[in-house]
Amino acid sequence: MSDRFFVVTGGPGSGKTTLIDALAALGFRHMPEAGRAIIRDQRRIGGNALPWGDRAAFAELMLAWEMRSWSEALAHPGPVIFDRGVPDVIGYLDLCGLPVPEHVARAAKIFRYARTVFVAPPWREIFTGDAERTQDFAEAEATHAAMLRTYAALGYEPVPLPFATVNARAAAVAEHIASQFASATPGDSRSDHRDAFRRP
Template sequence: MCDHMFVVTGGPGSGKSTLIDALHDRGFASMPEAGRAIIRDQVQIGGTALPWADKATFAELMLGWELRSWHEAAAFEKPVLMDRGVPDVVGYLTLCGLRVPIHVEAAAETYRYNRTVFIAPYWEAIFGQDAERRQDQEEAEATGRVMADTYARFGYQLVELPKASVEERVAFVMDHLKAE
């Protein structure tokens, strides 16, 4: 387990990346989200490993990205904020109704983070769609529930982020990190 690695998870459009960017601007190390980068790359090259084309291959690429991020973050000595983590891949496959391969389950058991996981709840006021985030509100809410269930199943303690301004969320996370 890497106690200095803190996952921020939840459904799409719940403010995770905005929060992590704001914390990064205050000097915290961070690792970017896999999904958006994979989608951009796959669209650029005409690939099919996309959530609307080949969900299983998309999940495998996310797993590779999350493992690389885990290893990169493990080298840090200070807190690192992770925009999602390996268990998110399990949650994604579960959400899609796909079988979770043994190696994906093993990765989530092996590559651990701080037991405190921040979860951004679905928040209608800030939810939005774009070229990479095509999920509707119903799927965004379902994703948040699945991620909460998945991380809890792997023994993480979920801390729900408040539905508040970015500055208030930053202060909330910083208070929790100081307590660790």
């Protein structure tokens, strides 16, 4: 487990990626979302591992992406923000009514993140679709519910983001992470990264 890896999850169109971009502007390292990149690549090669095609194959590609992101983040000091995590793959399978393979469940136990998980709730006022985000608002709400169930079942503590400006959301997340690092004690794995957290 890495208690310096913080996941932002939620349904599509909830401001999740916009928030992570704002946190990146504040100096936080971050790992990008799998879904959009996979969809772009599958379209480029004419593949069918897509949310509207072979959903199980799409989930496997997401799992590989998230495990690789987790491993790559180990090389970065200080807190790292993840645009979704390994548990999102389980949430996606749950949403689709597909079984969760044993290796996916095992991955969620091995590739752990900080207990606090930031969840962007469905927000109709900012919800928009595009070529890669084809879900409607009802699907966004269902995705949000699936992610809440999944993370809670895996022992995480979902914390809802406020319905606020992106800057206010970023400040709330940064403050929460800073408080966790400030409370680290000698011997706590977080204490080794407090200096890296202090940005100019």
